[in-house]
Amino acid sequence: MSTTVAASPAWTIPDYLEVSDEHLAINGTDALALVREHESPLFVFSAPRIKRNIERLRKAGESVQHPIRFFYASKANSNMAVLKTVLESGIDVEVNSGGELFKALRIGFRPDQIIFNGTSKSAGELDDAVRAGIYAINVDSIYEIGLVEEAAKRVAAADGKLVNPARIALRLVPEIGTRSHLGLQTALLTSKFGISSSEVLDAFRRGLQNPDLIHVCGIHIHVGSQTPDVEPFAEAFRSMWEHLVKIHDETGHRLEHINLGGGIPVNYLRDRSQADQLPEHERDMLGADLEPSAVLAEALRVARESAREAHAEHVLEHTTIVLEPGRSVIGDAGLVLTTVLNMKQRPETGDVWLLTDAGYNIMLSMNNYKWYYHTISASRAGEPHDSEYKVAGPLCDSGDVYFDIERCGRLPDYRKLPANVQPGEVLALLNCGAYSLAQMFHYNGRPLPAAVLIKDDGTPVVIRRRDTYDDLITNDVW
């Protein structure tokens, strides 16, 4: 591959994101050729990168010499081809709705490879999960334990039998803060999730009441997404571990797994050339480079210490650790290619505006969390990115901009791109694989973009066809 600059830009990743003949290349495929063939805007995913990310997790699991299972958090991206790639990589899946359960089963995950999370599961969703006999339904309240029991009774009545009691895990909310955005923190008592520490024992007693209908198999916490430090994970693990030991001592019931949730971060600031415009805490969070092996090692160190003190090493030995990684599997394995359609210069401010075809309807977190996606020119990837532009999307909404319109400094005011960008130039927003495609919507009557997956052999295949205008009205009745 001919690299056209002496030193590769900091965003490059060997054999994945590179500069080739001045253009951005993704696993060797020319980004501009993709846009020519599949139009703009376009999502591009990399199967080799997904697999490499999963391999990194698996190696982390092996490094701690303890039974570990990874359940990919499919809400991060549940495109069927992405799910298939994850399935082929040999890990399991976590779902958050009947729809995601349907997709996971349809693509071929076995029921014992599936965990179902969520605060408000419907009777129909619980029936589906119980009937399928999945690995765990994570219940969010004591009340929901009763709902699962009802579902088990309904399934038994409808099918003439319940093959196995429904397997449940209790989701806890132990009041653990992280240095991520407040909206991404889920282990605080002010968050909507889980059962508080003071209720845990009651929840277990309730869960053990009808063993013919339900089996309590685990305990769960998700501290939040993009968690930059190991401490919250270790604290969460200690909390769950201590509950597990207490339950074992009091009831003799042995839980099979502790589920530490997701939250392993992605480094969004591999290229820090614009990071100086962001506040320090934002830089720390977005640029976190936490190794999953460090998370597991610290969680186990804490648990082993506590197990020794409680003479409960034998209990720990038989407890599988579950992780639900989403972002760390798919975040840096996807990007958005977008074309500059319009430009203007404001005489009063001197700002040069680039108006693209990628709005927040395809990257919601850039709007609601002011999430930073490093932006480069895919047309001139090897040139110095040292000219400042105001960049904005196509929506008729003043919030559809690539900077923080509320001036809270959560996004850089200007994006740095090569000099003299003109309409027709293709830009790339990097690290857009997680929580983007999954959150797209038709605002402003905009057909949703296509997505392409670069396969292991370097062939690009369409994994989501571009919407047509007919797709915009397909569910409307008039």
Ligand SMILES: Cc1ncc(COP(=O)(O)O)c(C=O)c1O
């Ligand atoms: C319960 C649960 N598990 C796993 C995840 C995945 O988190 P992440 O994508 O940060 O790994 C989430 C996301 O918020 C979640 O709510």
